[in-house]
Amino acid sequence: MPEGKIMKALSGFYYVKDHDQIIQCRGRGIFRKQKITPLVGDYVVYQAENDLEGYVTEIKERKNELMRPPVANVDQAVLVFSAIEPAFSTSLLDRFLVLVESHHISPVICISKMDLLSQEETEKIEKFAVQYEGIGYTVIRSSAKWEDGLTSLLPYLEGKISVFAGQSGVGKSSILNALRPDLELKTDQISSSLGRGKHTTRHVELWSIGSGLVADTPGFSALEFSELELEELPGCFPEIADYGERCKFRGCLHINEPKCAVKKAVEENEIPAYRYHHYQQFYDEIKTRKPRY
Template structure:
């Protein structure tokens, strides 16, 4: 039975690529009965009716999967956040980082639209970038107009499946167009009334860039921690996990516990205060989340 990777999912069809061709497949009814949905990035076994059409029969084990965007077997996430238009948001970036960390996916932060900043704004964004680099994250600065800036991104894409994600209107599609001009992905201007971009990407698709595969995904502006448990949250922020090892109590959640090394690190400015505030907010959201039945 031939096997391949789902490169695109659109209108109930799955486009499976093997070594020599792309087959348009439907999923067998057994997936619906089992509550399973084939995802872009899945390695699957299929049966070809002819050279163009077939059916997905089996999905191989996934190493990870995301719900929003719906994609599987991701090696890394390139989180694209604009320096301006819309304004750089540490709280939203931290949401993405926690989600990515919870799925054991390596994040790469890419700050776009750097060419639009004033000198004063550049100083502020560079301080944020340094904060995240000190935590241990890779932070790239880019502009779709700067070829050199994009050149720094290309080595990170080689040989990997990368998902491009981030706030709508930050320039994800523009960056992909600059990396591969033949794609001609549609881009829209920022809405002046909403202060955010229109959703220009309607489906998930893996695109070949160099020796890597990149997913252009629908933009979105909200994330919920529907699967993350309170005990897991501290380990999704590397600096909190690091200082948490020094807490008096092993099960310390770094909120109200005494002799908490994390809270001490915040006071000593070893952890950025905005990161800890985001941690507190995420903790409260998970704590007050409605139970799932």
């Protein structure tokens, strides 16, 4: 049976790439019964009725999967956050980072629209960028208008499946258009009344850029920690996981426990206060969420 990779999912069809050929497939009914949804990025077995149409019959084991955005077997996530329009949000960025870390996907932070900043605004964003780099994250300052800012992103895409994700309106599609102009992905302006962008990407699709594959995904502005457990949360903050090894009590969750090395590090400004504040927020959110049945 032939095999391939799902490159696009749209209106109930899965577009499977097998070497240089794209086969338009539907999923077998058994997937619905098993409550399994084929995802872009899946390695699949398919049965072709002719050169152009077929059915996905089997989904190979996944390395990982995301549901928002819906994509599987991701090597890294390029988290695109604008420096302005909409305003840079460490809270939303940390939500994305926690989601990515929880799926063991390597994140790359890309701060877009840097060309629109004043000198004072640039210094403020640069301070955040340096702090995230201090934690161990890769941070790229970019603009769709800066050729050098975009070429610095290219080496990180080579040979990998990367998902571009972030708040809507931050310039994901503009950056992809600049990296590969023939894509001609639709972009739109920021809504002045809402302060956020309109959703311009309507489906998930993998595009070839260099030797890598990149997923342009629908933008969204909210994330829920529906699958993450409290015990997993500290490991999704690298600096908290690092200092947590020095806590007096094993299994310290860094909230109310005595002799907590993490809280001490926050007091001594070794961990940014806003990062710990977000950790507390996410902890409370997970702790008070409704049970899943």
